[in-house]
Amino acid sequence: MVLDLVSKIYNMKYKSQKVAYWFFALSLLLLVLQIVYGFIMGFARAGFDPLHEFIPFNTARAVHTNLLIVWLLSGFMGAAYYIIPEEAQRELVSVKLAYVQLVSLALVGVVAVIGFHFNIWEGRKFLEIPRQLDYLVVVNVLLFLYLILATLIKGKRRTTTSLVLTMGLIFTALLYLPGMIPFDSQVLDSFFRWWVVHLWVEGVWELIMGGILSFLLIKLTGVDREVIEKWLYVIVGLTFLSGVLGTGHHYYYIGVNKIWLIVGGIFSALEPLAFLAMALFAVNMYRKGEKKHPNKLALYWTLGAAIVSFVGAGLLGFAHTLPQTNLYTHGTLVTAMHAHLAFWGAYAMIIFAMISYSLPKMTGRKLYDGARGRMAFWVSNIGMIGMTVAFGVAGVAQVYLERILPEKGLEMSFMQIQIEIQVHFVVLLLCATMFTVGIIAFVIDFIKHGQPTDEALEK
Amino acid sequence: MLSKKQARNFFLGGTFVTFLVFIGLTIYSLAGANDQTNKEKMTAAVVRGKELWETNNCMGCHTLLGEGAYYAPELTKVLDRRGAGYIKAALMSPVPWQPSGRKMVAYNMSEAEANDMVAFFEWIGKIDLNGFDRIVSPLAKRRAANK
Numbered sequence: 001m002v003l004d005l006v007s008k009i010y011n012m013k014y015k016s017q018k019v020a021y022w023f024f025a026l027s028l029l030l031l032v033l034q035i036v037y038g039f040i041m042g043f044a045r046a047g048f049d050p051l052h053e054f055i056p057f058n059t060a061r062a063v064h065t066n067l068l069i070v071w072l073l074s075g076f077m078g079a080a081y082y083i084i085p086e087e088a089q090r091e092l093v094s095v096k097l098a099y100v101q102l103v104s105l106a107l108v109g110v111v112a113v114i115g116f117h118f119n120i121w122e123g124r125k126f127l128e129i130p131r132q133l134d135y136l137v138v139v140n141v142l143l144f145l146y147l148i149l150a151t152l153i154k155g156k157r158r159t160t161t162s163l164v165l166t167m168g169l170i171f172t173a174l175l176y177l178p179g180m181i182p183f184d185s186q187v188l189d190s191f192f193r194w195w196v197v198h199l200w201v202e203g204v205w206e207l208i209m210g211g212i213l214s215f216l217l218i219k220l221t222g223v224d225r226e227v228i229e230k231w232l233y234v235i236v237g238l239t240f241l242s243g244v245l246g247t248g249h250h251y252y253y254i255g256v257n258k259i260w261l262i263v264g265g266i267f268s269a270l271e272p273l274a275f276l277a278m279a280l281f282a283v284n285m286y287r288k289g290e291k292k293h294p295n296k297l298a299l300y301w302t303l304g305a306a307i308v309s310f311v312g313a314g315l316l317g318f319a320h321t322l323p324q325t326n327l328y329t330h331g332t333l334v335t336a337m338h339a340h341l342a343f344w345g346a347y348a349m350i351i352f353a354m355i356s357y358s359l360p361k362m363t364g365r366k367l368y369d370g371a372r373g374r375m376a377f378w379v380s381n382i383g384m385i386g387m388t389v390a391f392g393v394a395g396v397a398q399v400y401l402e403r404i405l406p407e408k409g410l411e412m413s414f415m416q417i418q419i420e421i422q423v424h425f426v427v428l429l430l431c432a433t434m435f436t437v438g439i440i441a442f443v444i445d446f447i448k449h450g451q452p453t454d455e456a457l458e459k
Numbered sequence: 460m461l462s463k464k465q466a467r468n469f470f471l472g473g474t475f476v477t478f479l480v481f482i483g484l485t486i487y488s489l490a491g492a493n494d495q496t497n498k499e500k501m502t503a504a505v506v507r508g509k510e511l512w513e514t515n516n517c518m519g520c521h522t523l524l525g526e527g528a529y530y531a532p533e534l535t536k537v538l539d540r541r542g543a544g545y546i547k548a549a550l551m552s553p554v555p556w557q558p559s560g561r562k563m564v565a566y567n568m569s570e571a572e573a574n575d576m577v578a579f580f581e582w583i584g585k586i587d588l589n590g591f592d593r594i595v596s597p598l599a600k601r602r603a604a605n606k
Contacts, residue, residue: 058519123516253591331525
């Protein structure tokens with residue numbers, strides 16, 4: 001009996017959950033590559049661009065952002081392959097197809113990234129993957145959704161956590177489609193591009209994040225599922241209520257009607273509330289919880305995700321979302337400041353939480369008491385906060401020199417200003433180095449866990 | 460106290476209503492007199508220019524309508540600021556254009572392609588941006604006034 005209980009805490013329940021490991025491994029591999037290209041851009045901005053001939057800035061940038069998207073998706077998929085069997089209480093319908101899906105996802109990612117080095121792309125910010133490959137992405141995602149849905153439908157149990165997570169994944173797939181409609185007008189192109197990018201990041205991905213968060217809180221705090229899932233509904237409700245019409249904050253100054261200044265202004269000002277609710281929810285559930293789960297590291301990442309996403313996505317988003325402010329910050333490095341902490345807090349950290357929680361269960365190795373794991377958490381977070389500050393200072397300086405000084409009659413050219421703010425990119429590179437040390441520690445921990453094994457199955 | 464069912468209804472109801480309003484606003488803002496995307500001025504050359512803009516991922520360094528990568532100058536008002544000759548020279552250059560140290564990819568465009576890009580910039584420059592054009596290119600505004 002006691003042994004059973006211990007096994008419940010320490011082991012995975014279903015063999016097929018092991019698939020998640022390989023999605024997480026792909027995630028981390030692509031993250032490391034993403035960081036490499038980030039450094040190429042950081043150096044170019046600081047004035048060192050020796051690779052220009054092979055990897056010009058626009059290539060590095062497309063690789064950096066697209067790898068981010070692919071590794072986050074791979075992480076979400078891994079999380080789903082781990083969570084859905086456990087919630088539905090049955091094995092995945094097909095492990096073989098899940099591996100086919102993994103390999104095809106990796107292939108699409110690699111082919112797209114290689115293409116970017118040969119001027120093969122669709123230069124639309126964040127959606128640079130060429131249209132022919134888009135169709136492959138669609139097939140890949142359909143296969144993934146089939147596996148998840150079939151498992152869920154045949155399962156013994158349909159929980160709110162699994163439904164919210166699955167809804168997030170289905171909407172993510174559906175919302176990819178507006179980005180595939182061709183437009184002749186740059187304005188309309190932009191308009192519908194945000195249907196994908198904004199409604200993913202500030203909409204349906206938050207369902208995925210909420211689902212993962214709820215799963216982890218149930219497991220880690222021992223608070224009653226009904227309580228956690230009730231608040232999950234409230235939070236994702238708030239997210240959509242503010243986030244959908246909040247899309248308007250991308251429409252202020254791109255050549256569409258002024259109505260969006262009002263709608264976007266009001267609703268995007270409400271967006272931080274959803275993130276605040278999520279942070280309060282996570283912290284409160286932790287306080288309420290009586291179970292002391294031994295995997296403290298997973299708890300760090302879980303609570304960290306909820307809190308840092310509030311700061312990065314909520315507060316720093318709000319900092320430039322009002323039309324009066326955005327008039328000055330639209331199209332400057334201020335956006336990069338917000339984007340880095342937001343993606344890190346909301347999505348990267350929740351995937352790290354999921355990895356930290358599931359890895360010991362899949363491999364049977366408990367490394368969460370080690371110093372390296374905790375070091376990875378603190379060093380990567382402090383590094384990322386430093387990077388955010390560096391981007392912020394560079395961004396504010398850019399806004400001031402580029403857009404406020406001219407109103408006082410002083411003018412500098414674009415490049416003169418870029419040279420003025422170069423020093424902040426040296427700071428950025430230093431902080432990015434610190435961040436990278438944290439990520440490397442996390443990756444070493446991942447590798448030290450070894451591969452998943454059936455011996456780690458619950459007895 | 461709120462029940463789980465009420466929480467679910469809040470989520471589903473709220474989501475449904477805001478999506479409907481969002482689609483309604485999209486239709487409203489792109490319909491008839493409310494449309495300010497400058498679509499009546501679009502020509503075949505503008506569309507070809509946009510194609511070139513996309514296939515070369517210009518947005519990976521520059522910004523246009525404030526969207527892009529902030530590594531190279533904002534181009535919404537570039538025609539007012541620099542004139543067609545300068546733009547064509549940069550695009551047709553066989554070696555990386557680098558007026559102040561930072562390198563641009565050498566696109567080596569043909570004269571016809573460069574003309575299409577200029578047509579594209581001309582069209583972009585005339586879109587009503589709700590006041591952003593004044594902030595993003597004060598220089599262009601002053602030049603235009605002095606002419």
